[in-house]
Every structure is written in structure tokens, then in C-alpha cells.
Amino acid sequence: MLWGNGAVAIRMINGKEARPHSNENPWQGSHVVLGAMDTMYQRGKIQEESMYYEHKKHDGSLPLIGVNTFLPKDHGGEIATEIELIRSTEEEKGAQIANVKRYGEARNALASDSLKVLQVTARDRRNVFEQLIEAVKYNSLGQISYALYDVGGEYQRNM
Numbered sequence: 001m002l003w004g005n006g007a008v009a010i011r012m013i014n015g016k017e018a019r020p021h022s023n024e025n026p027w028q029g030s031h032v033v034l035g036a037m038d039t040m041y042q043r044g045k046i047q048e049e050s051m052y053y054e055h056k057k058h059d060g061s062l063p064l065i066g067v068n069t070f071l072p073k074d075h076g077g078e079i080a081t082e083i084e085l086i087r088s089t090e091e092e093k094g095a096q097i098a099n100v101k102r103y104g105e106a107r108n109a110l111a112s113d114s115l116k117v118l119q120v121t122a123r124d125r126r127n128v129f130e131q132l133i134e135a136v137k138y139n140s141l142g143q144i145s146y147a148l149y150d151v152g153g154e155y156q157r158n159m
Contacts, residue, residue, distance in 0.1 A: 115147040
């Protein structure tokens with residue numbers, strides 16, 4: 001059997017059925033990919049793969065040196081260490097909030113439409129990169145995030 005001819009036949013069938021030639025560039029945000037993005041197909045697949053990897057790591061079928069193999073004999077199962085969490089003081093939190101507020105007061109008046117233009121661009125499913133570059137000149141990350149949440153909603157992980 002000639003394996004090369006089988007591969008060519010499969011590529012021809014895939015090309016006919018998938019019709020990748022119906023779009024100039026099917027891999028960079030085109031309408032061909034938007035359906036998968038709308039249904040969060042990619043994110044679901046990433047979550048599934050992550051869970052699969054964690055299960056294999058936990059049951060030992062995926063050996064990882066120092067994680068589930070070649071452990072010290074006296075570890076007694078799970079290795080737990082105490083990690084001290086460093087929290088901001090109330091003064092540090094207040095100072096950061098004041099900094100962001102001052103930034104907004106100083107910059108937002110310069111381009112009050114930048115968030116609206118970004119939202120319109122996202123709603124129209126156009127490339128938002130240029131509008132993001134413009135928006136970061138005048139708005140905080142939080143302002144930009146909430147403007148985009150208004151357009152597409154906020155992601156909630158499926159459990």
C-alpha cells in the first residue's frame with residue numbers, strides 16, 4: 001500500500017468538505033473561526049485537557065520527577081509547606097486606589113470616546129487591537145475590562 005497516496009486523498013477530502021479556500025485567511029479571526037469562539041469551544045477544550053493532565057499527574061500515569069516520582073522516603077504522602085501570604089496594608093490599598101482615580105481624572109477627559117469606540121469595534125466584530133492601543137493611553141485596565149464586559153459579558157468558568 002502506498003501511504004503517500006492515502007494522505008493525499010485525505011487532504012483532498014478534507015479540502016472539499018471543510019472548504020478552507022472559501023475564506024482568504026481562515027485562521028485569524030475570520031467568520032470561519034467565530035462560531036467556535038462564540039461557543040467557547042477552545043476554552044472548553046483547554047479546560048478538558050487541563051483536567052485530563054491533572055488526573056494523570058495525580059494517579060501517577062504521567063510520571064513527573066519530584067512531583068509524583070522520586071520523592072523523599074520520609075515525605076509521608078502529600079508535601080505541604082507553609083507559605084506566608086503578604087497582604088497589602090490598608091494604607092497601600094488606599095494609595096493605589098487614589099493613584100488610579102487620579103490617573104482617570106487626568107487622562108479620561110482627553111479621550112472620553114475611546115471606550116465607546118472600543119465597544120463599537122468589538123460589537124461589530126472588527127479587529128480591536130488598534131482601539132485597545134488608543135484606549136490604554138487614557139483608561140485604566142479596569143475601565144477597559146468593564147467596557148468590554150458590557151459588550152461580550154464576563155467569562156465564568158464551567159465546573
